[in-house]
Every structure is written in C-alpha cells, then in structure tokens.
Amino acid sequence: MIRAAVLSAILLGACAAPAPSIWVPDWSGPAVNGRHLGDGGLEVELVAPTGGHSFELWLVDRPKDADFVDLHFVHHTPGDTFQAHVVTPLRVTVDAARLGDARAVFVWIASAEPGAEPSPEKLAMALARP
Amino acid sequence: MKHSFLRRSWLFSWVGLLAVACGGGGGGGGTATATIAGQVRLPALAPGSFGSTFPVTEPMEPGEVVVWLENGAAAQDLASDDYELVRSGGPVAVFRARTAAACETLERGAALALSAEWATCEAAEQMGKMHGVRCASPNYMLQATVQPNDTFYVRQWHYPQINLEQAWGVTQGSSNVIVAVLDTGIVSAHPEFTGRLTSDGFDMISNPATARDGDGRDPNPEDNGDLLTPQGSSFHGTHVAGTIGANGNNGAGVAGVDWNCKLMIVRVLGRGGGSIDDIANGILYAARLTNASGELPAQRADVINMSLGGPGGSAVLEQACNAAANAGVLLVAAAGNDNSAAFNSPGGFDSVLSVGAVDLVRARAPYSNFSPTVDIWAPGGDMTADRNGDSFPDGVLSCMANDQGQLFFAFENGTSMASPHVAGVAALVKARNPSLTAGQIRTILINSATPVAGLPNNGRLVDALAAVQAAGGGAPAVPILVATPAAVDFGGNLTQVSLALENRGAGNLVFDSFAFQPAAPWFDGTLVDATPSNGIVEDRLDVTVNRTGLQNGVYQTRLTLNYVDVANGSALVSVDIDFRIQVGASPASNDTVFIVLCDPETLEARFQVQTTAGSSFEFAMGSITPGTYLLVAGTDRDNDGFIGDPGELFGAWPSLDAPQAIVIGPGDNLTGRDFAMEDLATMMSVGPEAGLRAVIRRLL
Numbered sequence: 001m002i003r004a005a006v007l008s009a010i011l012l013g014a015c016a017a018p019a020p021s022i023w024v025p026d027w028s029g030p031a032v033n034g035r036h037l038g039d040g041g042l043e044v045e046l047v048a049p050t051g052g053h054s055f056e057l058w059l060v061d062r063p064k065d066a067d068f069v070d071l072h073f074v075h076h077t078p079g080d081t082f083q084a085h086v087v088t089p090l091r092v093t094v095d096a097a098r099l100g101d102a103r104a105v106f107v108w109i110a111s112a113e114p115g116a117e118p119s120p121e122k123l124a125m126a127l128a129r130p
Numbered sequence: 131m132k133h134s135f136l137r138r139s140w141l142f143s144w145v146g147l148l149a150v151a152c153g154g155g156g157g158g159g160g161t162a163t164a165t166i167a168g169q170v171r172l173p174a175l176a177p178g179s180f181g182s183t184f185p186v187t188e189p190m191e192p193g194e195v196v197v198w199l200e201n202g203a204a205a206q207d208l209a210s211d212d213y214e215l216v217r218s219g220g221p222v223a224v225f226r227a228r229t230a231a232a233c234e235t236l237e238r239g240a241a242l243a244l245s246a247e248w249a250t251c252e253a254a255e256q257m258g259k260m261h262g263v264r265c266a267s268p269n270y271m272l273q274a275t276v277q278p279n280d281t282f283y284v285r286q287w288h289y290p291q292i293n294l295e296q297a298w299g300v301t302q303g304s305s306n307v308i309v310a311v312l313d314t315g316i317v318s319a320h321p322e323f324t325g326r327l328t329s330d331g332f333d334m335i336s337n338p339a340t341a342r343d344g345d346g347r348d349p350n351p352e353d354n355g356d357l358l359t360p361q362g363s364s365f366h367g368t369h370v371a372g373t374i375g376a377n378g379n380n381g382a383g384v385a386g387v388d389w390n391c392k393l394m395i396v397r398v399l400g401r402g403g404g405s406i407d408d409i410a411n412g413i414l415y416a417a418r419l420t421n422a423s424g425e426l427p428a429q430r431a432d433v434i435n436m437s438l439g440g441p442g443g444s445a446v447l448e449q450a451c452n453a454a455a456n457a458g459v460l461l462v463a464a465a466g467n468d469n470s471a472a473f474n475s476p477g478g479f480d481s482v483l484s485v486g487a488v489d490l491v492r493a494r495a496p497y498s499n500f501s502p503t504v505d506i507w508a509p510g511g512d513m514t515a516d517r518n519g520d521s522f523p524d525g526v527l528s529c530m531a532n533d534q535g536q537l538f539f540a541f542e543n544g545t546s547m548a549s550p551h552v553a554g555v556a557a558l559v560k561a562r563n564p565s566l567t568a569g570q571i572r573t574i575l576i577n578s579a580t581p582v583a584g585l586p587n588n589g590r591l592v593d594a595l596a597a598v599q600a601a602g603g604g605a606p607a608v609p610i611l612v613a614t615p616a617a618v619d620f621g622g623n624l625t626q627v628s629l630a631l632e633n634r635g636a637g638n639l640v641f642d643s644f645a646f647q648p649a650a651p652w653f654d655g656t657l658v659d660a661t662p663s664n665g666i667v668e669d670r671l672d673v674t675v676n677r678t679g680l681q682n683g684v685y686q687t688r689l690t691l692n693y694v695d696v697a698n699g700s701a702l703v704s705v706d707i708d709f710r711i712q713v714g715a716s717p718a719s720n721d722t723v724f725i726v727l728c729d730p731e732t733l734e735a736r737f738q739v740q741t742t743a744g745s746s747f748e749f750a751m752g753s754i755t756p757g758t759y760l761l762v763a764g765t766d767r768d769n770d771g772f773i774g775d776p777g778e779l780f781g782a783w784p785s786l787d788a789p790q791a792i793v794i795g796p797g798d799n800l801t802g803r804d805f806a807m808e809d810l811a812t813m814m815s816v817g818p819e820a821g822l823r824a825v826i827r828r829l830l
Contacts (some may be wrong), residue, residue, distance in 0.1 A: 049437075049467035049497055050366050050544075051356070052403045081403035082440040084366040085464035085496050086528065086544040087513065091361075114402075 027109055027124035029075060034107065034127050040096030042127070044071065044107055046062040047089040052078030055090035060098045068103035072110070074120065106114050152284045165340035168803030170723060170763045170781060179269070194269035195225045196210035203262030224269060276302070278379035278389075282539055286520055287490055288509035290477045292551060294387060296610045296634065297558060297594035302378065303388035304561035309374050309432035309553055310416035310459075312409065315353030315397035315439065317531040320368060322376035322383050323333045323826065330427040330501065334412040340400035351395040355533050356402075368436045369542050371395065371580045372529030373550035374557070384527055384539055385757030387554025387594070390559070394431050396571060399438060408477075409438070410450035413461070417454035426464045432560050435553035435716065436463040436482075437546035439474045448479045455481040460568035462553040464545035472588075472598030477545075478503040483572055486510075486590075489547040490517045490524040491584050492591060498545055500586035504581050508592045510548035513541060534814065546742040554595045562601040565743060580614075597635055609637040609695050611705040613671075618677050620711040623785040629707060631669040631691065639693035639703055641669065646709075648685035652676050653709065672710070680713045723807070724766060724773050725749045727759040730791045756796045763807055766801040781807030 031047040046055040059072040071094060099105065105127045110118035195213070198221050198772045199205060205218035211226040227250065250268045256268035275281070276298035289295065308328060318327060331351035333534040335341035355363030371393050378389035395634035398404045398412040407422070413423035418430035434454060451461055461482040466474035477484035481790065487498040487510025494500060495510050511525040525541025532538075548629065552575065559571050568572070577601045579590030595610065614630045641657055658670040671691065687709050695701045727737040735757060739751050749763075765772030773780060783805040784790060793801065 020315070039416070049469075051366060054360075056360075078403050079442055080442070082399070082406070082409055082438050082546075083403045083440050084364060084399055085467050085549075086364065086366055086369075086547040088364070090514075116774050125737055 025123045025125055027122040029111055029122075031108065032107065032109065034105070034130050036096055036124055036127070037096070038092070040099065040129075041130075042071075042099060042105060043080045044073065045089050045091045045095065046073075046075060046109075048090055048112060049107040050078065050083035050085055051088055052081060053088060054091060055063060057092050058080040060094065062102060066104060067102060069099055070106045070108060071122075072108050074118055075109050075111045075113060077111055077113055079112075100130070102129060116121040137687070141647070153708050155446070155801075164754045164756060164794045164796065164800070165750065165752045166727070166761070166794065166800040166803055167411045168405040168746075168761075168783070168805070169748050169808060170725060170805060176251075189243075193226050193250055193253075195250065195257050195266055195290055196269045197223050197225065197257055197266040197290065198264045199223060199261050200264050203792055207238070207261060208257075208260060211251075219262075221599060225257065227257075232472055236794035257406055276379070280376075280378060280382050280385045281382050282527060285520065285522055287520075287524070287808050288497075288511065288526050288547075288551065291488075291490070291492065291509050291594050291597035292555070293557075293612060293634075296612060297555075297598045298378075298389075299610060300595070300598045301558050301562045303375075303390035303558055305390050305392055306427060306564065307388070307391040307433075307557045307560045308431045309388070309391050309557050310394040310396055310434045311367060311371045311374065311397050312396045312412045312416065312436045312683075313370050313549075314364060314373055314399045315351045315358055315367050316393075316395045317353055317365060317529075317537065318395075319530050320372070320531065320537045322372055322529045324377060326391075326393050327374055328392045328394045328427065329488045330425070331397075332412070332415055332423065333397040334408045334415060335397055335400045335404070335421075336408055337400070338407075340402055340404075341397075342401055349425065350399040353397065353531075354400075356400055357533070359521040364609060366399070366494040366546065367395065367397070367532045367539065368531055369526075369528045370435065370546060370550045371518060372539075373526060374435060374554040376529055384529065385553060385591070386528075388557040388561070391554075391557040394427060400437040403440075404438065406444050406447050409436075410447050413447075413450040413454050417457045418451055419457055430457060433553050433556045433571075434459055434461045435550050436461065436476055437544075437549045438465050439464055439477055439804070440475065441472065443473060443475050443478065448481070451476050451479050451481045455568065456706060458568050460469045460556055460571050462549050462556065464631070465501065465504045465550040466816065467497040467544050467546075468497055468499055468522060469497050471501045472499065473501060473503065476497055483552065485549040486546060486586075486589065487543070487545045488582070488585070488591060489515065494585055495543065495545075495548075496591075497543070498548075500589075501571045502587050504587065504589065506576055506592050507550055507582070507589050508551035510545050511541065511543035518708075519686070522778065534774070536751050538571075540778075545703065551591050555592055555597050557603045558594060559597050560579070562598045570768060571601075593611070599634060609639050609693070609703050610634040611639060611693055611703045612792070613690070613691060613705045613707050620709065624675070626672060626674045631671060631705075633693075635695040637695050638719065640696055642692040642694045642702060644671070644689060644691045646687045646689050648687055650685070650709070651686065651772045652680055652685070652711070655689070675711050677711065677713045682711065682713050684712050697785055722765060723763055723779070725761070726773065727751065727754065727761055728759055730760045733760070754794055756794050756798070758791050758793050761792055761805070765803070779807040781805050 030049060033045045035043045037043055056077040057073050073105060082126040107124045109124050110121045110123040111117040149376050185520035205215055205223035209215040212228055214228060216226050232806050254266045254268045257263055276295055288570060321762045333348045333351050336346045338345055353365055353367055356361050372386060374386055375388050375391050375393050376384050394416060396412040396416050398409045399493055412422040415433040416424050416434050430469045454461055463477035463482045463484055465477045465484045479713040484504045486504040486507045486793035487495040488507050489495045489512035495512050513523040513525045516522045523541050526547035527539055527541050529541035556571050560566060560575055572595055578596035580593045580595055582591045612632045612634050618627045625770050641659055644655055646653055652675055654674050656672045689707045689709060690704050692702045692704045695703050722740055723737055724734045724740045728735050737754055739749055762781040766773050
C-alpha cells in the first residue's frame with residue numbers, strides 16, 4: 001500500500017523509496033494546524049479568514065491493524081454571503097482514546113458550500129504522534 | 131506560489147529529505163556534486179532581569195521630590211542637609227535632594243549615560259521610607275502626550291503605533307460626531323459604552339432566523355449572538371465598536387480611538403452573515419436616506435464603519451455606498467482577510483475608504499488583502515505572534531462578550547480590527563474641525579498617513595496625529611515630539627538602528643539628553659543634529675548595541691529622549707522608545723530543526739537535512755547540485771509544512787538581517803557556514819532591516 005510506504009518513511013526514518021506525489025497534501029483552503037496535547041489527544045485548528053465558517057469532525061477511521069488513523073473533517077464555508085472580516089480560529093479536539101495507539105494521523109478535509117454537497121476530501125496534513 | 135512552496139517543502143520534510151539525508155537523490159546526474167557544513171545556533175530565550183524603580187523616563191523636575199505627609203507631620207521637620215525644603219502647603223511638600231547617595235547616584239548615572247533624573251528617582255525612594263512620609267515621588271511633569279489610565283491600555287500597542295497618544299493631546303473627540311457601526315449589533319451593557327450610544331440605533335436584519343431575536347427589522351440593535359462556532363457567538367460588533375469609541379481615560383478596561391463620539395449601532399450581520407439587502411438599507415439608514423425600514427435616525431452619521439465584506443461587486447451595494455457618500459458620509463470598510471489582491475466589497479468601491487491591516491512591526495498582516503483598492507493601512511494585529519514579548523498575542527484588544535452574558539475584553543485580529551482605527555481617527559478629525567466634508571476628511575487621512583516601506587502599492591499607515599493636525603482648527607499650542615519607529619527589537623544580530631525625530635507641534639525643541647531605564651550600558655546613542663540649537667530639524671538618533679560581556683538572555687529597556695522647549699523655559703518634552711535585544715544561545719531544545727538550501731529567487735527548497743535536540747546543530751549536506759542557494763534553517767512546530775512561521779525558530783546564513791546567496795561549485799566542500807536562528811515569536815525588526823524574514827513571511 002502506497003500510504004504504508006510513506007508511513008514507514010515517516011515513522012522509521014528509513015531510506016524508503018520516495019512515494020508518488022499523490023500523497024503530498026493538496027488542501028488549498030484556510031491554514032490548518034495540528035497540536036499534540038499532553039494527554040495524547042490532538043487539536044486540529046482551521047484558521048478561517050472571516051466569520052461564518054464552521055469546522056467539524058465527522059469520522060475517525062482506524063483501519064484494522066493499521067499504524068495510522070484517518071481524521072475526516074468537513075469545512076462549511078459561508079459561500080458568497082457578507083461576513084465579518086475577523087480571523088477566526090476553529091479548533092476541534094480529538095480525544096486520545098479515539099486515536100488509540102496510532103503512530104501517525106492523517107487529516108482529511110472536505111469543503112461544503114451552503115446547501116451543496118461536500119467536495120472531495122483533500123489531505124491537509126500528516127502528523128507523527130509523539 | 132504559497133501553496134506550491136507548501137507542497138514542495140512538505141514533500142521534502144517527510145519523504146524526499148530522508149533520501150537526501152541518506153545520501154540518495156539531489157545528485158546532478160553526472161555533474162560533480164558538492165558538500166556544505168556548518169552549525170546552527172539557537173537563540174537566547176531566557177529573559178534578562180532588571181531592578182525597577184520610579185520611571186526615570188517620564189519628564190520631571192530634576193532633583194525635586196514631591197511627598198505626601200502623614201497626618202501631624204511637618205514638612206520643616208523633614209528638611210535637612212540632604213533634603214532642602216523647596217515649598218509646602220497642606221499635606222504636599224516639595225524637596226530638593228542633595229544627599230551623598232544622590233551624588234553617588236549621579237556619578238553612577240553619569241557612568242551609565244544617565245542623567246539627573248536617575249538621582250531624583252533614588253532620592254524619592256529614600257524619602258518614601260522616612261518617618262512622617264506617606265509616599266514620595268519624583269516631581270513628574272505633565273506633557274502633551276496623553277496616556278489614558280484605562281487598566282488594559284498597556285496592552286493596546288496598536289494605538290501608539292499610529293501616534294494616538296500625541297493626537298489625544300490635540301483632541302479626544304466630540305459628542306457632536308456620530309460614527310455608525312454596521313455590524314452584528316452591540317452588547318450595550320458593556321460599561322465601555324456607557325453614555326456613548328445614540329438612541330436611534332437600528333436592527334436592519336430582515337430575516338428573523340438570521341437575527342435570532344424573533345422578528346425582522348426593529349429599532350433594537352442589541353446583539354443576540356450569531357453562534358458562528360461551537361465556541362459561541364462572535365460579538366464582532368462589540369469589539370469593533372470598542373475600538374472606535376470605548377470610553378477612554380476612565381480608569382478601567384480599554385480605551386477607544388475616540389473618547390467622546392457617539393456610536394450609532396446598525397445591526398446587519400446575524401447568524402450566517404448578512405445580505406446585500408440588509409447591508410444596503412443599513413447604509414441608507416445611517417446616512418439618513420430613505421430605506422426599506424421606513425425609519426430614519428435623528429441625525430445622519432458622519433462616518434460609517436463596515437468591518438465586513440464579501441467577494442465580488444454588487445451594483446446595489448455600490449449604489450447605496452455612493453448615495454451615502456453623496457449625502458456627506460465618510461464610508462470606511464475592511465479590505466478583507468484572504469491574503470490576496472482580489473476585489474472585495476464594499477471596501478473596493480471608489481466611494482469607500484478601504485483599510486488593510488498591519489501587524490505590530492507595521493508589516494502587512496499575513497492575512498490582509500492587498501488589492502490596489504486598499505487606500506490606507508491600520509493595525510489589525512497578528513494573533514500568531516508575540517513580537518513585543520508581553521506574553522499576549524499581538525491582536526487588537528477591545529470589548530467582548532459571550533453567550534452567557536459575561537462582559538470582558540479580548541484580542542482579535544483581522545482587517546475588521548484595522549477599519550475601526552481609521553473610522554475612529556476620522557471622527558477625531560471631524561471633531562477637530564467640524565466644517566470638514568467627508569471628502570476632505572478622506573483626503574486628510576490618506577495624505578497625512580505615513581509611508582511604510584514594504585507595504586503593498588506604496589501603502590501608508592494611518593497617522594492620527596498628522597491627521598488631526600492637518601484638520602486645521604489652529605495649530606496645537608504645545609510641542610509634540612515624535613520618534614519613528616516607536617519600538618525596536620535588535621533580535622540576535624541587528625547592531626544599529628536610526629530613529630527619526632520630529633516636532634509635530636508648536637515651538638522650538640532643542641535636544642537636551644537621553645537615558646535608558648532600566649540602565650542599559652550595552653546601548654549607545656549618537657544624536658545627529660543637522661541644525662544644533664536651532665530646533666529639531668531632521669534630527670536623528672543612531673542607536674548601536676554591543677553584546678560583549680552580556681550573559682545569554684533577552685534584555686529590554688526604554689529610551690527616553692528629552693528635548694527642551696525653548697519657548698517655555700526649561701520645560702522638557704520627551705518621547706519613549708522600547709528596545710529589546712537577544713544574546714547568546716538558549717538551553718538545549720527538543721525542536722526538530724530543518725536546514726534547507728533553497729532557490730534564492732523562488733525560495734523553493736532544493737536540499738535539506740534535519741536534526742533534533744541540543745543547543746546548537748551541526749549539519750552536513752552532501753550530493754548538492756552546483757548552483758546558487760540561500761541557506762536557511764528553522765523549525766516547524768505546528769507541523770504545517772512551513773518553516774519560519776510566527777512562533778517558530780528561523781535563521782539564514784550569515785544572518786537573518788542580511789542573508790547572502792552561496793555559490794556552490796562542482797566538487798566544493800564548504801565548511802564553517804555557521805549562523806543563528808531567531809525566535810519569530812519575539813523578534814521585531816523595522817524597515818529594511820527586516821531582511822529575509824519579511825520575504826519568507828510573505829511567501830509562507
């Protein structure tokens with residue numbers, strides 16, 4: 001599995017063959033940050049440029065026997081409505097229990113305009129857990 | 131460019147770099163490759179320590195100590211060879227210090243390039259301990275600069291940045307001036323708005339679901355919350371209104387730009403934002419023009435602030451803006467936070483003054499739009515940084531509330547925060563000269579603004595003092611001393627900064643002295659006075675730093691420059707400038723440091739190694755394709771794929787202030803490429819000295 005090879009490179013620092021660029025993060029929306037919490041949890045932050053955005057976690061997916069966990073988020077945009085021009089950090093905390101003993105976390109985000117279906121997910125970041 | 135750099139950097143970080151570090155990849159395919167090695171040093175992070183006493187930087191009568199006597203104590207009983215009684219009356223008495231301690235202090239002060247003010251502070255401390263004295267203080271003098279006594283004013287860095295303290299010496303606003311705030315409404319119970327709201331605010335939101343108050347348009351602009359996030363409602367309008375007109379100098383909370391103007395609250399944003407219909411009618415209402423509500427305010431607003439916007443243009447909205455402008459209203463709007471040059475309305479309309487945002491060091495805030503339609507810049511803050519080292523994010527501090535009804539103060543950032551600074555200054559200008567038209571005020575604001583190197587499109591930062599002076603109404607009766615920049619961080623490498631000095635007021639100021647408090651013998655200053663004894667014409671102070679002998683740490687001090695107002699005897703006029711320097715290396719860090727050779731033109735990473743732990747990082751890179759590179763290093767603490775974000779370490783060879791390209795030839799084995807990283811959370815540079823940091827910030 002391609003991701004398994006990438007994961008090995010991340011976690012082991014091995015001289016693994018570089019993976020295809022398909023796993024390069026391709027999220028092009030607002031900035032996304034990840035912070036490891038002291039209790040093993042993870043805080044994911046989307047920095048919205050205006051008011052009217054929301055950011056929610058809808059699925060935590062841990063494939064059987066995998067060393068990683070996929071976090072699937074939805075970013076609801078305000079569309080073309082007029083908004084307050086205040087930078088608004090939207091933070092979601094993922095409990096340590098939901099991450100289990102996964103050694104890496106992949107953050108996927110789908111964007112949804114008002115009244116529309118979410119767009120295909122993009123990879124925003126991959127984090128090795130401490 | 132930004133995203134391509136992100137991807138490339140990320141790829142190198144997680145995949146490609148491992149190959150490079152292991153000796154694979156990066157080769158020139160038959161061309162002899164090269165190596166490069168060196169050491170990256172960490173910055174000093176531990177704060178230095180200082181003693182503290184009375185502020186020697188404030189203007190005072192040198193040598194004079196004013197005391198408050200205990201009941202029954204007599205001023206004459208305190209007089210001695212050391213303390214000469216100058217005058218007394220009631221519980222207050224003034225003494226002149228002539229103690230041996232004062233003399234010693236004077237001698238020490240001279241050695242530290244200090245002045246008689248230091249000795250006066252020492253004497254005041256001694257007198258404060260004497261029997262019969264309740265308290266004592268140097269005999270400080272009032273001056274034209276006004277520093278409000280609001281509790282949290284010290285955190286409102288964004289006001290001195292635009293010379294508001296000096297402007298408040300000219301005017302603090304007028305209750306005859308009305309500023310309309312088109313926003314989410316207001317939490318009127320906040321004490322900062324006591325007596326400041328007009329009685330004819332209006333809720334222009336037509337959709338009850340958006341308004342969340344059970345009805346459509348109504349005359350109550352109270353903010354019922356927009357519940358934008360799981361954290362709760364934004365109460366954005368309360369923050370914006372606080373910047374324009376929170377009660378100032380009232381001993382509590384924060385200060386607004388204008389302490390006396392009236393605020394007309396027009397609610398146009400609710401749950402999910404606002405509609406063109408509601409916003410256009412809100413503009414018409416504030417301008418006292420016929421609108422869909424059928425209501426009119428008693429008096430039209432002089433200024434409308436709109437910290438809001440949306441993509442693209444709207445002919446209907448532009449018509450409303452044009453109508454309000456034609457009715458004599460100055461419209462001010464945020465430029466938008468998309469970090470782009472895209473058009474944003476209503477800020478982009480010709481009839482609207484569009485405001486971009488700068489951060490604490492007057493650089494374009496990383497989110498601010500920079501379209502050519504941006505007319506002026508103002509502080510909007512950057513919450514990802516703490517460049518003044520006050521342990522708070524560099525946001526704009528103003529009024530706030532929450533859905534539980536609590537009232538407090540909070541930092542925010544955005545062009546939403548920049549726009550009300552300009553609206554507030556416009557109100558001050560109108561107060562200074564009520565006969566000015568909206569068009570004239572707009573011209574004054576733009577023409578009096580300060581050009582700032584690096585701002586897009588030759589951008590200018592609003593200057594409150596220059597604006598109120600340009601408003602006319604008679605020249606100020608006092609001299610006003612202004613230093614630019616108002617704060618300097620030398621970081622770990624910068625060694626010299628020049629301060630420009632001006633008298634923006636009346637009279638003739640002649641240089642007298644300068645002093646650092648706390649003492650800072652590692653700083654030295656040289657005054658360049660083009661016309662000695664002939665006033666403050668093109669004066670300049672060159673400040674240099676010598677880090678020799680200093681222990682590792684971060685050191686802060688304040689420089690006070692004193693000028694004599696020759697038209698007013700010995701009266702001193704002063705200005706303060708905060709300085710900060712960094713020395714040496716910090717204790718070991720667990721940071722992962724990425725050392726990158728990047729393209730000097732595009733800044734795209736070409737070769738990279740990474741290392742962890744330690745107080746310095748040895749590095750060696752091999753298999754480098756000959757070429758010209760920039761050598762940089764930094765951390766990626768937030769794992770976003772960028773090095774050198776605010777809050778992260780970043781450095782460039784040979785220094786961040788003056789990075790140089792490295793030409794690597796075939797077979798070269800370069801060594802000794804040592805350089806230091808800075809902590810971008812605490813680093814503050816000015817003007818051209820911003821060096822590579824400014825470039826990297828823009829690209830990131």
